[in-house]
C-alpha cells in the first residue's frame with residue numbers, strides 16, 4: 001500500500017483547524033480579543049505528529065483571531081501499566097507493548113492518547129471575563145474603534 005505524500009500534513013491541518021474552532025467558542029473571545037499563544041497537550045499515541053501540527057498552525061490560524069499566535073506543545077510520552085511489575089512504565093516513541101523492565105505484555109495504556117487544549121493567552125485584557133461588581137455593570141465592554 002502506497003502512502004500519499006503530504007497526507008500527514010493534511011491530517012494535522014485539520015487537527016489544527018479543529019483546535020482553532022474550539023478556541024473560537026470560548027466566551028473570552030466574544031469581544032474580539034486576539035489569541036497570542038495556545039498550549040496543547042499531545043500524547044505519543046494521539047495520532048498527531050507535533051512537528052507537523054506546529055507547521056500547520058500558521059495556515060490554520062490565518063485570518064482568524066489566532067493569526068500569528070504561538071503554539072506550545074506539551075508532549076506526553078506513552079505510559080503503560082505492567083501487570084507483572086505492578087508498576088507504571090513509559091514506552092519509547094515507537095512502542096512494543098511490553099514492559100521495558102521485565103518484558104511482560106502491557107495491554108493497559110495509562111497515558112499517551114491525549115490531545116487537549118490546556119490554555120490560551122489572550123491579548124485584549126478588556127475583553128476577558130472580569131468579576132462583576134456593584135455599580136460597574138459596563139465593566140469589560142470597553143471597546144476601541146480604529147478611526
Ligand SMILES: [Zn+2]
Pocket residue numbers: 082083084085086099100101102103104
Ligand atoms: Zn514489568
